[in-house]
Amino acid sequence: MKHLNKFVVAVLMFAGLSSQAQDKNNPWAFSFGVNAVDGGRVSAAESIKNQFSEYFNANDNWSVVPSVSYFGVSRYVGDNFSFGVTGSFNKIEKFVGPKFDGDYVVAKTDLAYYGIDGVINYSFGTFVKYFEPTAHIGGGYTFLGDNSAGTVNGGLGLNIWFSETVGLSLRSTYKHSFEDDRTVMPTHMQHFAGLTFKFGGKDTDGDGIYDKDDACPEVPGLKQYNGCPDTDGDGIIDGNDACPDTFGLAEFQGCPDTDGDGIADKDDACPEVAGPKALNGCPDKDGDGIADKDDNCPEVKGPKENKGCPWPDRDGDGVLDKDDKCPDVKGTVANNGCPEVTEEVVKKLNDFAKSILFDTGKSTIKASSFETLASIKNVMNEYPSAKFRIEGHTDNTGKLATNERLSKERAAAVKDYLIANGVDASRLESEGYGPSKPVADNKTAAGRAQNRRTEVVVIK
Structure with a gap:
């Protein structure tokens, strides 16, 4: 039974690599801090209620080494799960013995404590930007004085993030021992408090958005545009902006329409003056269908063939010069503007x-x-x-x-x-x-x- 228990614990311990919550951008985390071991009360008490009634009684039951006493490394694997391993050491000075005459006996001891634990951690997500509750299970192996035994672990934790990569980690782990003799290895609780640093994220363009979430990983951009730049600040990312260096409108793919005629400046032959689309945005004052810039007579209607000017009738015979075979001699319409021989x-x-x-x-x-x-x-x-x-x-x-x-x-x-x-x-x-x-x-x-x-x- 003892060896079977150790095998189960070993499988659980190496099932993963994380005791802290990470994400895909910073898949790795390193943590360190202090740990406290509750000296066996949970195994000494006769009921669940009594096991945890002294949970916060640190003075009477907890053993703490006043230095960095645990280290952990972890790896995010997806769907809020991470796996990791934690190593810790302590010196047990308080050991809760069996109940005697209605009271628990707290014995003074001097036992070295070492633990190595593998943990499967689940994150419930971040609340109010900073608080991330977690739950974990796993297994490990603990050395207490000259004795050692495997444990199956489970517990709850809370990460308080100061920034995207730095946070305070608090965790309490219930370690269940398979040993019948609790003087060899009692079931106990271990508490952890320390700093966690997430790392491993890649941000090629240095815009604060990791490559995995950055739609433009090679060019610095803005978070609201998934890491893509908007050089002209018109709300259209450069990759979709036909005029990335000039503030424009979405309806024109980010290009401006200075004269407000519904034609983007880049397609407008007269971008400073409003005009119809039929004339590429140029005005036509006389309405003859010829843009003013191409009209030799912009104030008077005229045909395109005469550059926007009306056809002349130099001899005043009612036949336009273009049709008048005698434009300088008055004639008749019937004779194409030429005088008729009577x-x-x-x-x-x-x-x-x-x-x-x-x-x-x-x-x-x-x-x-x-x-x-x-x-x-x-x-x-x-x-x-x-x-x-x-x-x-x-x-x-x-x-x-x-x-x-x-x-x-x-x-x-x-x-x-x-x-x-x-x-x-x-x-x-x-x-x-x-x-x-x-x-x-x-x-x-x-x-x-x-x-x-x-x-x-x-x-x-």
């Missing part, structure tokens, strides 16, 4: 044309007709979009082929003269019809004179 104008041209004279039998224009041709040119240039055909005609005197050739050459000579003197070549063409289109009777000299003519026709 019948009166055509008559005027032909009155001039009738007086054009050629050398006999030739296409050479006589010098006396140059002034007439200048007048024809001036009239034609008043209608810059109009196209004209110069037509040559002869009488029926002579050979037909000769007349047709001569009519063509004379019409071409007039055309070439007008082009040479300022009429656009694209507006003129010529043709000769010989005697095929008489306007009078070729039987008379007067009729033949009328048939020998130059005409100007408007090309529709």
